[in-house]
Amino acid sequence: MVAKEIIIRNEQGFHVRPAQLFVDKANEYRSDLKVRSESGEEADGKSMLDLMTLGLEKGARIVLEASGEDEQECLQALAELIESKFGEA
Template sequence: MVTKEIIILNEQGFHVRPAQLFVDKANEFHSDLKVRSENGEEADGKSMLDLMTLGLEKGARVTLEVSGPDEQECLQSLAELIESKFGEA
């Protein structure tokens, strides 16, 4: 299992579009993925509905927890997606 704490940087936070991009990317991998918010709430990183219930806004700290055969690649890819602000200006 690998983990990484990361900050949501895009202005609108984790709204529908970024959540969909995140889920699409997460589903490219075989590993299991959990997203944990600062307040301890946890979501399945491959479920858009689960992610949306976290209500993540700009500046929110989340922990990505990945376990499985391609965990390193999955974690790196998702961290890069978040750090790129999901392609938003």
């Protein structure tokens, strides 16, 4: 298992479009993925519904946890997606 803390930086936070992009990218990998919020709530990183229940806004700190055969690649790709602000200006 590998984990990384990251901050949501896009203006609108983790709304529908970023959540869908995140889930699409996560599902490219075989590893299990968990997303944990600052409050300790945990979501399946491959479930859009789960992610949306976290209510992540700009500035939220989250921990991504990947576990599986391609965990490093999975974590790196998702961290890059978040750091790119999901392509938002």
